[in-house]
Amino acid sequence: MLLPMRSTIADYWRRESPLGLMLDYDGTLTPIVPDPTQAFLPPAGWELLLKLCRHPWIRVAIVSGRSVSQLRFFLSALTGEAITLCGLHGGEIYVPQKDHFLRQPNREQLQQQLQPLREKVIAQLTAANLLNSGIFLEDKTYSLAVHYRQVEASVKPQIIELLYGLFTHDTELTAPFKLQPGKEVLEVLPRTFDKGDCVVFLWDFWQLRQGCYIGDDVTDEAAFVAVNQRGGLTIAVGKTPGTTQAQHICSEVGDVYRELAALASQSKS
Ligand SMILES: [Mg+2]
CATH class of the missing domain: 3.40.50.1000 (HAD superfamily/HAD-like)
Incomplete structure:
Protein backbone atom coordinates (compact mmCIF):
# COMPACT_ATOMS: atom_id res chain seq x y z
CA MET A 1 0.00 0.00 0.00
CA ASN A 106 2.41 57.13 -2.40
CA ARG A 107 4.10 57.05 -5.78
CA GLU A 108 4.66 60.76 -6.33
CA GLN A 109 6.07 61.44 -2.89
CA LEU A 110 8.39 58.44 -2.84
CA GLN A 111 9.70 59.12 -6.34
CA GLN A 112 10.42 62.72 -5.43
CA GLN A 113 12.37 61.53 -2.42
CA LEU A 114 14.15 58.73 -4.28
CA GLN A 115 15.28 60.70 -7.33
CA PRO A 116 18.02 62.82 -5.66
CA LEU A 117 19.21 59.77 -3.71
CA ARG A 118 19.36 57.71 -6.91
CA GLU A 119 21.42 60.45 -8.59
CA LYS A 120 23.78 60.55 -5.65
CA VAL A 121 24.25 56.75 -5.70
CA ILE A 122 25.10 56.88 -9.41
CA ALA A 123 27.43 59.88 -8.94
CA GLN A 124 29.32 58.15 -6.13
CA LEU A 125 29.58 54.86 -8.03
CA THR A 126 30.87 56.77 -11.05
CA ALA A 127 33.40 58.73 -8.97
CA ALA A 128 34.67 55.48 -7.43
CA ASN A 129 34.95 53.88 -10.88
CA LEU A 130 32.41 51.21 -9.92
CA LEU A 131 29.52 51.91 -12.30
CA ASN A 132 30.95 49.62 -15.01
CA SER A 133 32.13 46.88 -12.67
CA GLY A 134 29.22 44.58 -13.56
CA ILE A 135 26.72 46.32 -11.31
CA PHE A 136 23.09 46.11 -12.39
CA LEU A 137 20.96 49.00 -11.19
CA GLU A 138 17.33 47.95 -11.17
CA ASP A 139 14.90 50.83 -11.06
CA LYS A 140 11.78 49.65 -9.28
CA THR A 141 9.90 52.96 -9.30
CA TYR A 142 9.78 53.17 -5.50
CA SER A 143 13.14 51.64 -4.81
CA LEU A 144 16.55 51.15 -6.33
CA ALA A 145 18.16 47.72 -6.28
CA VAL A 146 21.92 47.56 -6.70
CA HIS A 147 22.71 44.03 -7.87
CA TYR A 148 26.35 43.04 -7.65
CA ARG A 149 26.05 39.33 -8.44
CA GLN A 150 28.18 39.68 -11.57
CA VAL A 151 30.82 41.93 -10.02
CA GLU A 152 34.29 40.54 -9.32
CA ALA A 153 34.47 39.22 -5.74
CA SER A 154 37.29 41.56 -4.68
CA VAL A 155 35.26 44.63 -5.77
CA LYS A 156 31.98 43.73 -4.02
CA PRO A 157 33.04 45.06 -0.57
CA GLN A 158 33.76 48.48 -2.11
CA ILE A 159 30.20 48.72 -3.41
CA ILE A 160 28.72 47.65 -0.08
CA GLU A 161 30.92 50.09 1.82
CA LEU A 162 30.04 52.96 -0.52
CA LEU A 163 26.29 52.46 -0.07
CA TYR A 164 26.42 52.06 3.72
CA GLY A 165 28.71 55.10 3.88
CA LEU A 166 26.15 57.16 2.01
CA PHE A 167 23.43 56.13 4.48
CA THR A 168 25.69 56.91 7.45
CA HIS A 169 26.80 60.32 6.25
CA ASP A 170 23.83 61.73 4.36
CA THR A 171 21.10 61.14 6.91
CA GLU A 172 18.78 63.83 5.53
CA LEU A 173 18.70 62.46 1.98
CA THR A 174 18.43 58.85 3.12
CA ALA A 175 15.95 59.40 6.00
CA PRO A 176 12.80 58.00 4.26
CA PHE A 177 14.73 54.91 3.12
CA LYS A 178 16.57 51.91 4.47
CA LEU A 179 19.31 49.80 2.94
CA GLN A 180 17.99 46.28 2.68
CA PRO A 181 20.57 43.57 2.03
CA GLY A 182 19.56 40.59 -0.09
CA LYS A 183 21.40 37.89 -1.97
CA GLU A 184 24.07 39.76 -3.92
CA VAL A 185 21.91 42.86 -3.83
CA LEU A 186 21.51 45.98 -1.72
CA GLU A 187 18.19 47.68 -2.10
CA VAL A 188 17.40 51.30 -1.32
CA LEU A 189 13.91 50.77 -0.01
CA PRO A 190 11.26 52.95 1.67
CA ARG A 191 11.32 52.22 5.39
CA THR A 192 7.65 51.30 5.23
MG1 LIG B 1 13.90 35.17 -2.11
Missing part, protein backbone atom coordinates in the same frame (compact mmCIF):
# COMPACT_ATOMS: atom_id res chain seq x y z
CA LEU A 2 1.29 3.48 -0.86
CA LEU A 3 1.58 5.78 2.12
CA PRO A 4 0.32 9.31 1.56
CA MET A 5 3.12 11.91 1.17
CA ARG A 6 3.86 13.70 4.43
CA SER A 7 5.08 17.23 4.75
CA THR A 8 5.82 19.75 7.47
CA ILE A 9 2.99 22.00 6.28
CA ALA A 10 0.44 19.22 5.87
CA ASP A 11 1.28 17.97 9.36
CA TYR A 12 0.98 21.47 10.83
CA TRP A 13 -2.37 22.36 9.27
CA ARG A 14 -5.23 21.12 11.45
CA ARG A 15 -7.83 21.81 8.74
CA GLU A 16 -10.21 23.38 11.27
CA SER A 17 -9.59 26.77 9.71
CA PRO A 18 -8.21 28.13 6.43
CA LEU A 19 -4.47 27.95 5.88
CA GLY A 20 -2.62 31.07 4.76
CA LEU A 21 0.24 30.06 2.48
CA MET A 22 2.66 32.96 2.03
CA LEU A 23 5.53 32.35 -0.31
CA ASP A 24 8.53 34.35 -1.34
CA TYR A 25 9.29 34.12 -5.10
CA ASP A 26 13.02 34.25 -6.03
CA GLY A 27 15.04 31.52 -4.36
CA THR A 28 11.89 29.94 -2.94
CA LEU A 29 9.69 29.13 -5.96
CA THR A 30 12.42 29.67 -8.56
CA PRO A 31 16.14 28.98 -8.30
CA ILE A 32 18.30 32.15 -8.20
CA VAL A 33 19.42 32.89 -11.78
CA PRO A 34 22.25 35.24 -12.89
CA ASP A 35 19.80 37.45 -14.82
CA PRO A 36 16.86 38.46 -12.56
CA THR A 37 14.65 39.05 -15.62
CA GLN A 38 14.80 35.30 -16.36
CA ALA A 39 13.44 33.99 -13.04
CA PHE A 40 10.61 31.94 -14.52
CA LEU A 41 8.58 29.43 -12.57
CA PRO A 42 9.47 25.80 -13.35
CA PRO A 43 6.70 24.04 -15.34
CA ALA A 44 5.68 21.88 -12.35
CA GLY A 45 5.17 25.09 -10.35
CA TRP A 46 2.17 26.22 -12.38
CA GLU A 47 0.12 23.16 -11.79
CA LEU A 48 0.88 23.09 -8.08
CA LEU A 49 0.16 26.75 -7.44
CA LEU A 50 -3.03 26.48 -9.48
CA LYS A 51 -4.16 23.51 -7.41
CA LEU A 52 -3.36 25.31 -4.15
CA CYS A 53 -5.00 28.61 -5.04
CA ARG A 54 -8.16 26.85 -6.20
CA HIS A 55 -8.48 25.08 -2.86
CA PRO A 56 -11.35 26.67 -0.93
CA TRP A 57 -9.48 26.42 2.41
CA ILE A 58 -6.08 27.66 1.32
CA ARG A 59 -5.27 31.35 0.81
CA VAL A 60 -2.16 31.84 -1.32
CA ALA A 61 0.03 34.94 -1.48
CA ILE A 62 3.36 35.65 -3.11
CA VAL A 63 5.43 38.03 -0.96
CA SER A 64 8.32 39.39 -2.97
CA GLY A 65 10.74 42.25 -3.34
CA ARG A 66 9.71 42.45 -6.98
CA SER A 67 7.01 44.85 -8.10
CA VAL A 68 3.42 43.65 -8.58
CA SER A 69 3.78 44.28 -12.32
CA GLN A 70 6.83 41.99 -12.47
CA LEU A 71 5.02 39.33 -10.45
CA ARG A 72 2.03 39.59 -12.80
CA PHE A 73 4.41 39.02 -15.73
CA PHE A 74 6.09 35.98 -14.17
CA LEU A 75 2.79 34.55 -12.94
CA SER A 76 0.70 35.52 -15.97
CA ALA A 77 -0.61 31.97 -16.33
CA LEU A 78 -2.35 32.46 -12.97
CA THR A 79 -4.20 35.62 -14.01
CA GLY A 80 -7.70 35.56 -12.58
CA GLU A 81 -6.82 32.96 -9.95
CA ALA A 82 -7.17 33.55 -6.21
CA ILE A 83 -3.54 34.42 -5.57
CA THR A 84 -2.65 37.64 -3.77
CA LEU A 85 0.46 39.37 -5.09
CA CYS A 86 2.47 41.34 -2.55
CA GLY A 87 5.16 43.34 -4.30
CA LEU A 88 7.93 45.63 -3.03
CA HIS A 89 8.21 43.67 0.24
CA GLY A 90 4.53 44.36 0.91
CA GLY A 91 4.59 48.03 -0.12
CA GLU A 92 1.92 47.09 -2.65
CA ILE A 93 -0.65 44.33 -2.28
CA TYR A 94 -2.78 43.32 -5.27
CA VAL A 95 -5.73 40.95 -5.67
CA PRO A 96 -5.75 39.93 -9.36
CA GLN A 97 -9.17 38.27 -9.13
CA LYS A 98 -10.73 41.63 -8.31
CA ASP A 99 -8.14 43.76 -10.12
CA HIS A 100 -7.84 45.64 -6.85
CA PHE A 101 -4.95 47.00 -4.80
CA LEU A 102 -5.34 46.52 -1.05
CA ARG A 103 -2.26 48.64 -0.49
CA GLN A 104 -0.47 51.10 -2.72
CA PRO A 105 2.43 53.37 -1.89
CA PHE A 193 8.19 48.36 2.81
CA ASP A 194 8.59 45.39 5.11
CA LYS A 195 7.69 41.71 4.71
CA GLY A 196 6.95 41.38 8.44
CA ASP A 197 4.40 44.15 8.22
CA CYS A 198 3.00 42.55 5.06
CA VAL A 199 2.34 39.15 6.62
CA VAL A 200 0.68 40.81 9.63
CA PHE A 201 -1.62 42.60 7.17
CA LEU A 202 -2.45 39.32 5.35
CA TRP A 203 -2.95 37.45 8.63
CA ASP A 204 -5.53 40.02 9.77
CA PHE A 205 -7.09 40.47 6.33
CA TRP A 206 -7.62 36.72 5.90
CA GLN A 207 -8.49 36.38 9.63
CA LEU A 208 -6.05 33.51 9.90
CA ARG A 209 -5.57 31.14 12.77
CA GLN A 210 -3.03 29.09 10.85
CA GLY A 211 -0.47 30.22 8.34
CA CYS A 212 2.85 29.27 6.81
CA TYR A 213 5.62 31.44 5.41
CA ILE A 214 8.44 30.14 3.22
CA GLY A 215 11.40 32.28 2.16
CA ASP A 216 15.11 32.20 1.57
CA ASP A 217 16.46 35.71 2.01
CA VAL A 218 17.41 38.22 4.69
CA THR A 219 14.25 40.17 3.86
CA ASP A 220 12.16 37.13 4.84
CA GLU A 221 13.44 37.16 8.42
CA ALA A 222 10.94 39.87 9.46
CA ALA A 223 8.15 37.70 8.05
CA PHE A 224 9.45 34.64 9.94
CA VAL A 225 9.38 36.60 13.21
CA ALA A 226 5.83 37.91 12.61
CA VAL A 227 4.46 34.48 11.64
CA ASN A 228 6.24 32.77 14.56
CA GLN A 229 4.63 35.28 16.94
CA ARG A 230 1.20 34.29 15.61
CA GLY A 231 1.78 30.57 16.08
CA GLY A 232 2.37 30.03 12.39
CA LEU A 233 4.83 27.77 10.62
CA THR A 234 8.03 29.13 9.09
CA ILE A 235 10.39 27.44 6.67
CA ALA A 236 13.70 28.86 5.40
CA VAL A 237 15.21 27.65 2.14
CA GLY A 238 18.94 26.99 1.95
CA LYS A 239 19.80 28.35 5.41
CA THR A 240 22.01 26.81 8.03
CA PRO A 241 20.85 26.43 11.67
CA GLY A 242 21.48 29.55 13.71
CA THR A 243 21.29 31.91 10.72
CA THR A 244 17.51 32.21 10.54
CA GLN A 245 14.46 32.82 12.72
CA ALA A 246 12.51 30.17 10.77
CA GLN A 247 11.46 27.05 12.68
CA HIS A 248 12.34 24.66 9.86
CA ILE A 249 14.98 24.58 7.19
CA CYS A 250 14.87 22.93 3.79
CA SER A 251 17.84 22.84 1.48
CA GLU A 252 16.56 23.88 -1.94
CA VAL A 253 13.68 25.01 -4.16
CA GLY A 254 12.95 21.36 -4.99
CA ASP A 255 12.15 20.74 -1.30
CA VAL A 256 9.63 23.60 -1.35
CA TYR A 257 7.86 21.94 -4.28
CA ARG A 258 7.90 18.58 -2.50
CA GLU A 259 6.26 20.32 0.51
CA LEU A 260 3.66 22.00 -1.69
CA ALA A 261 2.99 18.81 -3.65
CA ALA A 262 2.39 16.91 -0.43
CA LEU A 263 0.06 19.64 0.80
CA ALA A 264 -1.84 19.72 -2.50
CA SER A 265 -2.19 15.93 -2.56
CA GLN A 266 -3.69 15.94 0.94
CA SER A 267 -5.90 18.94 0.43
CA LYS A 268 -8.84 17.47 -1.38
CA SER A 269 -11.77 19.80 -0.88
Whole structure:
Protein backbone atom coordinates (compact mmCIF):
# COMPACT_ATOMS: atom_id res chain seq x y z
CA MET A 1 0.00 0.00 0.00
CA LEU A 2 1.29 3.48 -0.86
CA LEU A 3 1.58 5.78 2.12
CA PRO A 4 0.32 9.31 1.56
CA MET A 5 3.12 11.91 1.17
CA ARG A 6 3.86 13.70 4.43
CA SER A 7 5.08 17.23 4.75
CA THR A 8 5.82 19.75 7.47
CA ILE A 9 2.99 22.00 6.28
CA ALA A 10 0.44 19.22 5.87
CA ASP A 11 1.28 17.97 9.36
CA TYR A 12 0.98 21.47 10.83
CA TRP A 13 -2.37 22.36 9.27
CA ARG A 14 -5.23 21.12 11.45
CA ARG A 15 -7.83 21.81 8.74
CA GLU A 16 -10.21 23.38 11.27
CA SER A 17 -9.59 26.77 9.71
CA PRO A 18 -8.21 28.13 6.43
CA LEU A 19 -4.47 27.95 5.88
CA GLY A 20 -2.62 31.07 4.76
CA LEU A 21 0.24 30.06 2.48
CA MET A 22 2.66 32.96 2.03
CA LEU A 23 5.53 32.35 -0.31
CA ASP A 24 8.53 34.35 -1.34
CA TYR A 25 9.29 34.12 -5.10
CA ASP A 26 13.02 34.25 -6.03
CA GLY A 27 15.04 31.52 -4.36
CA THR A 28 11.89 29.94 -2.94
CA LEU A 29 9.69 29.13 -5.96
CA THR A 30 12.42 29.67 -8.56
CA PRO A 31 16.14 28.98 -8.30
CA ILE A 32 18.30 32.15 -8.20
CA VAL A 33 19.42 32.89 -11.78
CA PRO A 34 22.25 35.24 -12.89
CA ASP A 35 19.80 37.45 -14.82
CA PRO A 36 16.86 38.46 -12.56
CA THR A 37 14.65 39.05 -15.62
CA GLN A 38 14.80 35.30 -16.36
CA ALA A 39 13.44 33.99 -13.04
CA PHE A 40 10.61 31.94 -14.52
CA LEU A 41 8.58 29.43 -12.57
CA PRO A 42 9.47 25.80 -13.35
CA PRO A 43 6.70 24.04 -15.34
CA ALA A 44 5.68 21.88 -12.35
CA GLY A 45 5.17 25.09 -10.35
CA TRP A 46 2.17 26.22 -12.38
CA GLU A 47 0.12 23.16 -11.79
CA LEU A 48 0.88 23.09 -8.08
CA LEU A 49 0.16 26.75 -7.44
CA LEU A 50 -3.03 26.48 -9.48
CA LYS A 51 -4.16 23.51 -7.41
CA LEU A 52 -3.36 25.31 -4.15
CA CYS A 53 -5.00 28.61 -5.04
CA ARG A 54 -8.16 26.85 -6.20
CA HIS A 55 -8.48 25.08 -2.86
CA PRO A 56 -11.35 26.67 -0.93
CA TRP A 57 -9.48 26.42 2.41
CA ILE A 58 -6.08 27.66 1.32
CA ARG A 59 -5.27 31.35 0.81
CA VAL A 60 -2.16 31.84 -1.32
CA ALA A 61 0.03 34.94 -1.48
CA ILE A 62 3.36 35.65 -3.11
CA VAL A 63 5.43 38.03 -0.96
CA SER A 64 8.32 39.39 -2.97
CA GLY A 65 10.74 42.25 -3.34
CA ARG A 66 9.71 42.45 -6.98
CA SER A 67 7.01 44.85 -8.10
CA VAL A 68 3.42 43.65 -8.58
CA SER A 69 3.78 44.28 -12.32
CA GLN A 70 6.83 41.99 -12.47
CA LEU A 71 5.02 39.33 -10.45
CA ARG A 72 2.03 39.59 -12.80
CA PHE A 73 4.41 39.02 -15.73
CA PHE A 74 6.09 35.98 -14.17
CA LEU A 75 2.79 34.55 -12.94
CA SER A 76 0.70 35.52 -15.97
CA ALA A 77 -0.61 31.97 -16.33
CA LEU A 78 -2.35 32.46 -12.97
CA THR A 79 -4.20 35.62 -14.01
CA GLY A 80 -7.70 35.56 -12.58
CA GLU A 81 -6.82 32.96 -9.95
CA ALA A 82 -7.17 33.55 -6.21
CA ILE A 83 -3.54 34.42 -5.57
CA THR A 84 -2.65 37.64 -3.77
CA LEU A 85 0.46 39.37 -5.09
CA CYS A 86 2.47 41.34 -2.55
CA GLY A 87 5.16 43.34 -4.30
CA LEU A 88 7.93 45.63 -3.03
CA HIS A 89 8.21 43.67 0.24
CA GLY A 90 4.53 44.36 0.91
CA GLY A 91 4.59 48.03 -0.12
CA GLU A 92 1.92 47.09 -2.65
CA ILE A 93 -0.65 44.33 -2.28
CA TYR A 94 -2.78 43.32 -5.27
CA VAL A 95 -5.73 40.95 -5.67
CA PRO A 96 -5.75 39.93 -9.36
CA GLN A 97 -9.17 38.27 -9.13
CA LYS A 98 -10.73 41.63 -8.31
CA ASP A 99 -8.14 43.76 -10.12
CA HIS A 100 -7.84 45.64 -6.85
CA PHE A 101 -4.95 47.00 -4.80
CA LEU A 102 -5.34 46.52 -1.05
CA ARG A 103 -2.26 48.64 -0.49
CA GLN A 104 -0.47 51.10 -2.72
CA PRO A 105 2.43 53.37 -1.89
CA ASN A 106 2.41 57.13 -2.40
CA ARG A 107 4.10 57.05 -5.78
CA GLU A 108 4.66 60.76 -6.33
CA GLN A 109 6.07 61.44 -2.89
CA LEU A 110 8.39 58.44 -2.84
CA GLN A 111 9.70 59.12 -6.34
CA GLN A 112 10.42 62.72 -5.43
CA GLN A 113 12.37 61.53 -2.42
CA LEU A 114 14.15 58.73 -4.28
CA GLN A 115 15.28 60.70 -7.33
CA PRO A 116 18.02 62.82 -5.66
CA LEU A 117 19.21 59.77 -3.71
CA ARG A 118 19.36 57.71 -6.91
CA GLU A 119 21.42 60.45 -8.59
CA LYS A 120 23.78 60.55 -5.65
CA VAL A 121 24.25 56.75 -5.70
CA ILE A 122 25.10 56.88 -9.41
CA ALA A 123 27.43 59.88 -8.94
CA GLN A 124 29.32 58.15 -6.13
CA LEU A 125 29.58 54.86 -8.03
CA THR A 126 30.87 56.77 -11.05
CA ALA A 127 33.40 58.73 -8.97
CA ALA A 128 34.67 55.48 -7.43
CA ASN A 129 34.95 53.88 -10.88
CA LEU A 130 32.41 51.21 -9.92
CA LEU A 131 29.52 51.91 -12.30
CA ASN A 132 30.95 49.62 -15.01
CA SER A 133 32.13 46.88 -12.67
CA GLY A 134 29.22 44.58 -13.56
CA ILE A 135 26.72 46.32 -11.31
CA PHE A 136 23.09 46.11 -12.39
CA LEU A 137 20.96 49.00 -11.19
CA GLU A 138 17.33 47.95 -11.17
CA ASP A 139 14.90 50.83 -11.06
CA LYS A 140 11.78 49.65 -9.28
CA THR A 141 9.90 52.96 -9.30
CA TYR A 142 9.78 53.17 -5.50
CA SER A 143 13.14 51.64 -4.81
CA LEU A 144 16.55 51.15 -6.33
CA ALA A 145 18.16 47.72 -6.28
CA VAL A 146 21.92 47.56 -6.70
CA HIS A 147 22.71 44.03 -7.87
CA TYR A 148 26.35 43.04 -7.65
CA ARG A 149 26.05 39.33 -8.44
CA GLN A 150 28.18 39.68 -11.57
CA VAL A 151 30.82 41.93 -10.02
CA GLU A 152 34.29 40.54 -9.32
CA ALA A 153 34.47 39.22 -5.74
CA SER A 154 37.29 41.56 -4.68
CA VAL A 155 35.26 44.63 -5.77
CA LYS A 156 31.98 43.73 -4.02
CA PRO A 157 33.04 45.06 -0.57
CA GLN A 158 33.76 48.48 -2.11
CA ILE A 159 30.20 48.72 -3.41
CA ILE A 160 28.72 47.65 -0.08
CA GLU A 161 30.92 50.09 1.82
CA LEU A 162 30.04 52.96 -0.52
CA LEU A 163 26.29 52.46 -0.07
CA TYR A 164 26.42 52.06 3.72
CA GLY A 165 28.71 55.10 3.88
CA LEU A 166 26.15 57.16 2.01
CA PHE A 167 23.43 56.13 4.48
CA THR A 168 25.69 56.91 7.45
CA HIS A 169 26.80 60.32 6.25
CA ASP A 170 23.83 61.73 4.36
CA THR A 171 21.10 61.14 6.91
CA GLU A 172 18.78 63.83 5.53
CA LEU A 173 18.70 62.46 1.98
CA THR A 174 18.43 58.85 3.12
CA ALA A 175 15.95 59.40 6.00
CA PRO A 176 12.80 58.00 4.26
CA PHE A 177 14.73 54.91 3.12
CA LYS A 178 16.57 51.91 4.47
CA LEU A 179 19.31 49.80 2.94
CA GLN A 180 17.99 46.28 2.68
CA PRO A 181 20.57 43.57 2.03
CA GLY A 182 19.56 40.59 -0.09
CA LYS A 183 21.40 37.89 -1.97
CA GLU A 184 24.07 39.76 -3.92
CA VAL A 185 21.91 42.86 -3.83
CA LEU A 186 21.51 45.98 -1.72
CA GLU A 187 18.19 47.68 -2.10
CA VAL A 188 17.40 51.30 -1.32
CA LEU A 189 13.91 50.77 -0.01
CA PRO A 190 11.26 52.95 1.67
CA ARG A 191 11.32 52.22 5.39
CA THR A 192 7.65 51.30 5.23
CA PHE A 193 8.19 48.36 2.81
CA ASP A 194 8.59 45.39 5.11
CA LYS A 195 7.69 41.71 4.71
CA GLY A 196 6.95 41.38 8.44
CA ASP A 197 4.40 44.15 8.22
CA CYS A 198 3.00 42.55 5.06
CA VAL A 199 2.34 39.15 6.62
CA VAL A 200 0.68 40.81 9.63
CA PHE A 201 -1.62 42.60 7.17
CA LEU A 202 -2.45 39.32 5.35
CA TRP A 203 -2.95 37.45 8.63
CA ASP A 204 -5.53 40.02 9.77
CA PHE A 205 -7.09 40.47 6.33
CA TRP A 206 -7.62 36.72 5.90
CA GLN A 207 -8.49 36.38 9.63
CA LEU A 208 -6.05 33.51 9.90
CA ARG A 209 -5.57 31.14 12.77
CA GLN A 210 -3.03 29.09 10.85
CA GLY A 211 -0.47 30.22 8.34
CA CYS A 212 2.85 29.27 6.81
CA TYR A 213 5.62 31.44 5.41
CA ILE A 214 8.44 30.14 3.22
CA GLY A 215 11.40 32.28 2.16
CA ASP A 216 15.11 32.20 1.57
CA ASP A 217 16.46 35.71 2.01
CA VAL A 218 17.41 38.22 4.69
CA THR A 219 14.25 40.17 3.86
CA ASP A 220 12.16 37.13 4.84
CA GLU A 221 13.44 37.16 8.42
CA ALA A 222 10.94 39.87 9.46
CA ALA A 223 8.15 37.70 8.05
CA PHE A 224 9.45 34.64 9.94
CA VAL A 225 9.38 36.60 13.21
CA ALA A 226 5.83 37.91 12.61
CA VAL A 227 4.46 34.48 11.64
CA ASN A 228 6.24 32.77 14.56
CA GLN A 229 4.63 35.28 16.94
CA ARG A 230 1.20 34.29 15.61
CA GLY A 231 1.78 30.57 16.08
CA GLY A 232 2.37 30.03 12.39
CA LEU A 233 4.83 27.77 10.62
CA THR A 234 8.03 29.13 9.09
CA ILE A 235 10.39 27.44 6.67
CA ALA A 236 13.70 28.86 5.40
CA VAL A 237 15.21 27.65 2.14
CA GLY A 238 18.94 26.99 1.95
CA LYS A 239 19.80 28.35 5.41
CA THR A 240 22.01 26.81 8.03
CA PRO A 241 20.85 26.43 11.67
CA GLY A 242 21.48 29.55 13.71
CA THR A 243 21.29 31.91 10.72
CA THR A 244 17.51 32.21 10.54
CA GLN A 245 14.46 32.82 12.72
CA ALA A 246 12.51 30.17 10.77
CA GLN A 247 11.46 27.05 12.68
CA HIS A 248 12.34 24.66 9.86
CA ILE A 249 14.98 24.58 7.19
CA CYS A 250 14.87 22.93 3.79
CA SER A 251 17.84 22.84 1.48
CA GLU A 252 16.56 23.88 -1.94
CA VAL A 253 13.68 25.01 -4.16
CA GLY A 254 12.95 21.36 -4.99
CA ASP A 255 12.15 20.74 -1.30
CA VAL A 256 9.63 23.60 -1.35
CA TYR A 257 7.86 21.94 -4.28
CA ARG A 258 7.90 18.58 -2.50
CA GLU A 259 6.26 20.32 0.51
CA LEU A 260 3.66 22.00 -1.69
CA ALA A 261 2.99 18.81 -3.65
CA ALA A 262 2.39 16.91 -0.43
CA LEU A 263 0.06 19.64 0.80
CA ALA A 264 -1.84 19.72 -2.50
CA SER A 265 -2.19 15.93 -2.56
CA GLN A 266 -3.69 15.94 0.94
CA SER A 267 -5.90 18.94 0.43
CA LYS A 268 -8.84 17.47 -1.38
CA SER A 269 -11.77 19.80 -0.88
MG1 LIG B 1 13.90 35.17 -2.11
